[in-house]
Amino acid sequence: MKRGPRIGYVLRQSAQLVRGSPWLTAVSAVTIALALTLVGLFAMVLFNANHVLHDLGQSLSLSVYVKDTATQQDIATIETRLKQRHGVKALKTLTREQDRERNRKLLDKDLLEGLDESAIPGQPVIEVEIDADLASRGDVEELVTWTRAIQGVTSVEDVEFGAEKLRLLFAIVEIARTIGFVLSVVLLASAMFFVFSTIRLGVFSRRDEIEILSLVGATPGFVRVPFLVEGALQGLAGALVAMVLLGLLHLELRSLVRDVYMLNATWSLLPPSMVLWLLIGGPAVGLAASAMSVGRYLKV
Amino acid sequence: MIQLYHVHKRYPNGCDALSDVTMRVREGEFVFLTGPSGAGKSTLLHLLLVMERVTDGQILIGGRNIHVLRDASVPYLRRNIGVVFQDFRLIGRRTVFDNVAIALEIMGLTRKEVERRVGQLLDGLRLTHRAGAYPGDLSGGEQQRVAIARALVNEPAILLCDEPTGNLDPDLGHDIMNLLLDVNRRGTTVVVATHDAGLIERYGLRTLVLARGTLVEDRPRSGRLAPIERGPAAAVGPDPLATSTAATSAGAAAFADIAEEAP
Numbered sequence: 001m002k003r004g005p006r007i008g009y010v011l012r013q014s015a016q017l018v019r020g021s022p023w024l025t026a027v028s029a030v031t032i033a034l035a036l037t038l039v040g041l042f043a044m045v046l047f048n049a050n051h052v053l054h055d056l057g058q059s060l061s062l063s064v065y066v067k068d069t070a071t072q073q074d075i076a077t078i079e080t081r082l083k084q085r086h087g088v089k090a091l092k093t094l095t096r097e098q099d100r101e102r103n104r105k106l107l108d109k110d111l112l113e114g115l116d117e118s119a120i121p122g123q124p125v126i127e128v129e130i131d132a133d134l135a136s137r138g139d140v141e142e143l144v145t146w147t148r149a150i151q152g153v154t155s156v157e158d159v160e161f162g163a164e165k166l167r168l169l170f171a172i173v174e175i176a177r178t179i180g181f182v183l184s185v186v187l188l189a190s191a192m193f194f195v196f197s198t199i200r201l202g203v204f205s206r207r208d209e210i211e212i213l214s215l216v217g218a219t220p221g222f223v224r225v226p227f228l229v230e231g232a233l234q235g236l237a238g239a240l241v242a243m244v245l246l247g248l249l250h251l252e253l254r255s256l257v258r259d260v261y262m263l264n265a266t267w268s269l270l271p272p273s274m275v276l277w278l279l280i281g282g283p284a285v286g287l288a289a290s291a292m293s294v295g296r297y298l299k300v
Numbered sequence: 301m302i303q304l305y306h307v308h309k310r311y312p313n314g315c316d317a318l319s320d321v322t323m324r325v326r327e328g329e330f331v332f333l334t335g336p337s338g339a340g341k342s343t344l345l346h347l348l349l350v351m352e353r354v355t356d357g358q359i360l361i362g363g364r365n366i367h368v369l370r371d372a373s374v375p376y377l378r379r380n381i382g383v384v385f386q387d388f389r390l391i392g393r394r395t396v397f398d399n400v401a402i403a404l405e406i407m408g409l410t411r412k413e414v415e416r417r418v419g420q421l422l423d424g425l426r427l428t429h430r431a432g433a434y435p436g437d438l439s440g441g442e443q444q445r446v447a448i449a450r451a452l453v454n455e456p457a458i459l460l461c462d463e464p465t466g467n468l469d470p471d472l473g474h475d476i477m478n479l480l481l482d483v484n485r486r487g488t489t490v491v492v493a494t495h496d497a498g499l500i501e502r503y504g505l506r507t508l509v510l511a512r513g514t515l516v517e518d519r520p521r522s523g524r525l526a527p528i529e530r531g532p533a534a535a536v537g538p539d540p541l542a543t544s545t546a547a548t549s550a551g552a553a554a555f556a557d558i559a560e561e562a563p
Contacts, residue, residue: 006405006408006409006410006411008411009405009411016393020393208389208391209391209393211389212389212390212391212402213402213406214375214378215349215351215378215383215389216378216379216383216402216403216406216450216451217375217376217377217378217379217403217406217407217454218375218402218406219372219375219406220375222375222406
């Protein structure tokens with residue numbers, strides 16, 4: 001009769017293992033929780049940053065300031081050149097007066113009082129609306145190169161490009177991604193090491209028991225399963241704690257983003273897919289670590 | 301039931317623990333295995349339990365050649381061999397009940413079935429009142445009976461005992477022997493390793509004598525089997541296993557389903 005151990009037996013034994021070293025189990029679970037929380041945080045920050053960058057890319061515009069000396073002909077040439085660029089959605093040319101009017105609206109009324117009309121900046125400008133679906137950093141780089149090319153054109157005084165800020169964001173996200181990846185690997189490895197050590201101690205403290213089980217005819221699987229379940233349970237506990245931490249962080253960060261930066265972005269640190277990943281990832285990390293420990297130290 | 305042919309066991313340090321041992325124990329027999337310390341008694345028991353493998357020769361248990369048994373099949377062989385150690389080998393953190401239950405739980409029996417069978421056996425061995433106790437709280441005799449209960453609970457075809465009376469005072473040792481004889485009467489093949497000459501003399505059963513790793517004497521049953529006495533300290537009742545479900549049901553047939561021999 002080749003039947004495996006009953007679930008009831010396995011759970012009773014695993015619970016006994018946990019009871020045997022409650023502090024070590026707790027430390028393992030907390031380590032997994034911290035690792036998963038940070039990994040989750042990095043993943044969601046990067047995901048949301050990409051989302052924000054994408055949104056910003058949707059409403060990208062370019063202001064091409066034309067020199068005072070430029071003739072109508074020069075402006076028309078620039079306009080033609082701009083229109084040739086793939087992805088240019090619309091052009092709007094403002095005269096000096098129109099630009100000044102726009103600036104006046106932006107300035108504080110008190111500031112304008114008694115101010116000479118000519119003191120308000122105004123310059124002929126071509127507003128370029130770009131239909132760039134900025135999915136990647138490459139798109140932005142291409143735009144920047146193009147912008148520089150326009151700047152080189154005679155009668156173009158200056159080009160103001162919002163994407164310069166986007167470039168910075170892209171760079172930050174890229175650095176964050178690298179750091180996040182390295183940190184996640186380190187954190188997960190240390191969490192696994194904790195589980196590995198806890199299980200190893202459990203195996204050592206039960207050497208006699210393991211030998212007896214083996215002598216009365218227990219299969220290696222029967223002896224190992226409670227240790228594996230213990231590891232998986234530590235991982236599950238870690239995942240649950242990570243969910244709570246991510247949930248709290250989410251609330252805290254959301255109010256920060258809404259109240260301080262006035263951004264009404266829709267995002268979540270704990271979307272359903274994240275919950276699923278944690279529920280699979282936590283036990284998987286614990287199971288993998290205990291499997292390594294049992295494989296190495298539990299000889300039946 | 302147990303056959304050894306020219307069995308040789310040499311340890312990695314070059315020490316020959318057994319040399320050219322050939323012997324046979326028939327189904328239902330009660331055999332003493334004796335000899336001075338270092339004669340090879342324990343090594344022989346280890347080989348029968350496949351805790352170690354022979355260096356040379358063949359061992360057949362229930363007709364199966366355990367020399368060619370795959371590691372994965374060893375647990376299934378062990379389920380048909382009950383074993384009682386001199387130092388009892390009980391698990392300190394498990395209760396008496398759970399210690400006995402192990403042998404059934406490894407077979408995947410339901411908790412209900414485990415409770416029924418362990419309950420009956422503990423009852424037969426008058427250990428019911430100790431079911432919830434831990435081994436550390438038991439007397440030596442009680443611990444030995446728990447160890448025997450664990451060895452018997454899954455009704456093995458063979459019972460191996462390594463110095464089962466070694467750690468007990470003579471009266472308790474006597475009780476344990478009576479218990480083993482009862483088990484044997486119910487059909488289980490029993491092998492008792494002991495260096496207690498008085499014990500062997502008293503029971504007059506077949507005795508295999510080992511010395512320096514070789515079988516030097518196969519002393520047949522004397523015929524003057526000592527009556528099974530019920531000493532004043534007979535903690536073991538008139539028929540301790542009477543409530544057990546069945547005697548060893550299987551005999552050599554128990555080994556038939558241990559498959560997967562290596563080619």
